[in-house]
Amino acid sequence: xxxxxxxxxxxxxxxxxxxxxxxxxxxxxxxxxxxxxxxxxxxxxxxxxxxxxxxxxxxxxxxxxxxxxxxxxxxxxxxxxxxxxxxxxxxxxxxxxxxxxxxxxxxxxxxxxxxxxxxxxxxxxxxxxxxxxxxxxxxxxxxxxxxxxxxxxxxxxxxxxxxxxxxxxxxxxxxxxxxxxxxxxxxxxxxxxxxxxxxxxxxxxxxxxxxxxxxxxxxxxxxxxxxxxxxxxxxxxxxxxxxxxxxxxxxxxxxxxxxxxxxxxxxxxxxxxxxxxxxxxxxxxxxxxxxxxxxxxxxxxxxxxxxxxxxxxxxxxxxxxxxxxxxxxxxxxxxxx
Amino acid sequence: xxxxxxxxxxxxxxxxxxxxxxxxxxxxxxxxxxxxxxxxxxxxxxxxxxxxxxxxxxxxxxxxxxxxxxxxxxxxxxxxxxxxxxxxxxxxxxxxxxxxxxxxxxxxxxxxxxxxxxxxxxxxxxxxxxxxxxxxxxxxxxxxxxxxxxxxxxxxxxxxxxxxxxxxxxxxxxxxxxxxxxxxxxxxxxxxxxxxxxxxxxxxxxxxxxxxxxxxxxxxxxxxxxxxxxxxxxxxxxxxxxxxxxxxxxxxxxxxxxxxxxxxxxxxxxxxxxxxxxxxxxxxxxxxxxxxxxxxxxxxxxxxxxxxxxxxxxxxxxxxxxxxxxxxxxx
Ligand SMILES: Nc1ncnc2c1ncn2[C@@H]1O[C@H](COP(=O)(O)OP(=O)(O)OP(=O)(O)O)[C@@H](O)[C@H]1O
Ligand code: SF4
Ligand SMILES: [Mg+2]
Numbered sequence: 001x002x003x004x005x006x007x008x009x010x011x012x013x014x015x016x017x018x019x020x021x022x023x024x025x026x027x028x029x030x031x032x033x034x035x036x037x038x039x040x041x042x043x044x045x046x047x048x049x050x051x052x053x054x055x056x057x058x059x060x061x062x063x064x065x066x067x068x069x070x071x072x073x074x075x076x077x078x079x080x081x082x083x084x085x086x087x088x089x090x091x092x093x094x095x096x097x098x099x100x101x102x103x104x105x106x107x108x109x110x111x112x113x114x115x116x117x118x119x120x121x122x123x124x125x126x127x128x129x130x131x132x133x134x135x136x137x138x139x140x141x142x143x144x145x146x147x148x149x150x151x152x153x154x155x156x157x158x159x160x161x162x163x164x165x166x167x168x169x170x171x172x173x174x175x176x177x178x179x180x181x182x183x184x185x186x187x188x189x190x191x192x193x194x195x196x197x198x199x200x201x202x203x204x205x206x207x208x209x210x211x212x213x214x215x216x217x218x219x220x221x222x223x224x225x226x227x228x229x230x231x232x233x234x235x236x237x238x239x240x241x242x243x244x245x246x247x248x249x250x251x252x253x254x255x256x257x258x259x260x261x262x263x264x265x266x267x268x269x270x271x272x273x274x275x276x277x278x279x280x281x282x283x284x285x286x287x288x289x290x291x292x293x294x295x296x297x298x299x300x301x302x303x304x305x306x307x308x309x310x311x312x313x314x315x316x317x318x319x320x321x322x323x324x325x326x327x328x329x330x331x332x333x334x335x336x337x
Numbered sequence: 338x339x340x341x342x343x344x345x346x347x348x349x350x351x352x353x354x355x356x357x358x359x360x361x362x363x364x365x366x367x368x369x370x371x372x373x374x375x376x377x378x379x380x381x382x383x384x385x386x387x388x389x390x391x392x393x394x395x396x397x398x399x400x401x402x403x404x405x406x407x408x409x410x411x412x413x414x415x416x417x418x419x420x421x422x423x424x425x426x427x428x429x430x431x432x433x434x435x436x437x438x439x440x441x442x443x444x445x446x447x448x449x450x451x452x453x454x455x456x457x458x459x460x461x462x463x464x465x466x467x468x469x470x471x472x473x474x475x476x477x478x479x480x481x482x483x484x485x486x487x488x489x490x491x492x493x494x495x496x497x498x499x500x501x502x503x504x505x506x507x508x509x510x511x512x513x514x515x516x517x518x519x520x521x522x523x524x525x526x527x528x529x530x531x532x533x534x535x536x537x538x539x540x541x542x543x544x545x546x547x548x549x550x551x552x553x554x555x556x557x558x559x560x561x562x563x564x565x566x567x568x569x570x571x572x573x574x575x576x577x578x579x580x581x582x583x584x585x586x587x588x589x590x591x592x593x594x595x596x597x598x599x600x601x602x603x604x605x606x607x608x609x610x611x612x613x614x615x616x617x618x619x620x621x622x623x624x625x626x627x628x629x630x631x632x633x634x635x636x637x638x639x640x641x642x643x644x645x646x647x648x649x650x651x652x653x654x655x656x657x658x659x660x661x662x663x664x665x666x667x668x
Contacts, residue, residue, distance in 0.1 A: 230440065231437050231440040231441045232441055232442055232443040232444070234435070234441075235441045235443070235502075235505075236443065237395055237427075238393055238395060238427055238428060238432070238433045238435075239427070239428035239505070240425065240426070240427045240428030240455075240458050240459060241424075241428070241454065241458055242424060242458075243420075250443050250446075253443075253446075254443070254444070327445065328444070328445060329444075329489040329491070330444060330489070330491050
């Protein structure tokens with residue numbers, strides 16, 4: 001397993017290099033003089049010069065690139081043009097907000113998706129199966145922004161059950177430590193804040209998690225059905241094993257392998273969906289942060305934001321691959337060796 | 338007369354498919370005595386596996402269903418009891434090994450896990466005790482390699498996996514072992530080893546075996562009594578000596594002729610002409626009539642019954658039966 005992990009980590013190096021080249025080019029892809037475009041037409045030559053130096057645009061491209069990589073490796077993501085703050089520091093709360101939202105959305109998607117899929121396969125062709133798959137079909141075809149708006153209208157406005165905006169009641173006294181509000185609330189023993197943070201999470205997380213949930217449910221069902229026909233499931237039954245264990249031990253573990261791929265992919269796509277969700281629910285996450293930066297032509301922030309999202313994507317894929325190897329003993333000994 | 342462990346009577350098993358009803362097992366009756374090895378022989382598709390799965394209660398339902406008949410195991414009719422009661426019996430008193438050793442073990446669990454599972458389903462023993470029993474059973478089937486319990490199936494060869502399957506089936510010393518073509522997927526030398534192993538287990542533990550195969554050569558080596566099936570029915574049934582010395586049914590004779598013989602230098606092996614009938618369109622008279630070289634007029638209109646041709650020897654053929662009153666219709 002250790003050697004497999006090391007191998008996978010080594011394979012990451014070219015990916016990371018490619019990624020850094022792409023994000024580096026973001027600024028250089030701007031037509032004309034990037035510095036002038038960034039500051040706008042009315043800028044004085046002094047201002048343009050300042051931007052140029054800030055971005056290191058006055059040096060040859062390869063030097064710029066190495067400087068860029070060196071800075072990243074030191075944890076320096078540059079400075080925001082608007083706030084003049086260090087991006088690495090500034091982005092943290094936004095990142096935490098997105099991560100918290102994405103994790104909760106994914107937990108919802110995986111928990112409900114996998115269980116719906118299992119039960120549908122187990123009770124194939126029952127009314128439960130039909131209902132669950134209808135829900136999944138609707139879920140897959142639901143646009144996030146529409147679902148988000150409907151949620152806000154129904155649960156927040158009509159029923160007045162759940163908050164529709166932000167991460168916390170603004171009147172609440174609260175110190176952010178990790179910026180994962182639910183965790184911060186627990187650390188501080190602030191039960192009331194914890195409750196409020198969770199309530200704020202529900203609507204955006206459901207909006208964000210619905211599509212992955214539906215996709216995971218369908219994938220789980222078809223994968224379960226396929227595994228249930230296999231010889232080793234017949235063997236498990238022939239042993240006298242109860243149906244519950246046949247399904248949850250022997251079938252699920254095998255059926256989960258393809259589901260894992262889907263979970264990884266969906267988690268990546270979820271980051272894209274987060275931009276929309278964050279906008280609808282005024283969720284102060286990375287999506288919003290980058291979105292605002294694009295509007296303000298705040299290139300260093302765009303650059304670093306993309307780099308961070310891409311890194312998260314790569315790390316998720318790495319984790320999925322390692323989970324594969326952990327679930328399926330054949331992988332470590334297989335072709336990869 | 339030995340006691341019977343298994344007694345199947347007039348079993349009717351149908352598959353209700355989109356294209357119509359398939360009578361995969363049509364009135365099969367057979368017995369397995371205590372300590373006896375009974376061979377169930379026949380070409381592909383004649384209903385051997387389905388019969389054995391019916392004993393285990395493992396017929397996929399739907400589309401399959403036992404519509405008539407009984408399967409008495411130690412005096413209990415397995416077709417009448419609940420799934421829960423059936424689960425207590427299978428794996429413990431009746432165990433089964435399958436044709437495909439490569440796919441019959443779960444790839445994601447260790448050999449140890451899968452062996453111990455059988456014990457822990459049926460007995461209240463702790464893990465280390467179950468592990469000890471698993472190691473002992475593996476030794477019995479000829480695997481004494483250190484660390485085998487922590488191996489995954491993909492690390493073992495086909496022959497080894499089939500040994501593991503046999504160990505798994507024998508873990509709780511079942512009264513009846515059903516072996517569905519256990520050696521078909523293995524190469525010849527491994528095949529002989531596995532057959533030897535099963536013979537020894539039969540002698541040592543007195544386990545009755547229902548041995549399913551399409552290979553009469555294997556049957557000759559293994560079985561005390563032989564049941565020949567064709568198209569969902571039994572066509573001949575007797576002990577090994579009589580069957581090989583004096584096969585009565587033309588189908589059995591055809592099977593015998595297709596066994597390769599060492600002294601035979603002919604280029605091509607004999608094989609019975611024609612094909613097994615389409616289960617959706619069974620011939621109306623004798624099911625073997627389209628392929629039989631002795632076919633008579635009556636064979637095409639009337640179905641022969643399974644009757645004794647001599648003491649302890651049944652055959653389903655008009656050739657050696659008094660044709661009672663010429664068939665109802667004349668052609
Ligand atoms: N799930 C099913 N649905 C419909 N028909 C089936 C099903 N399973 C088996 N059958 C029918 O039952 C018949 C007997 O099949 P079975 O598997 O018992 O044959 P077999 O004698 O074991 O052959 P083989 O030597 O190939 O293993 C086949 O003709 C097949 O059409
Ligand atoms: S009954 Fe007729 S067709 Fe059938 S096996 Fe006997 S001789 Fe052949
Ligand atoms: Mg078969």
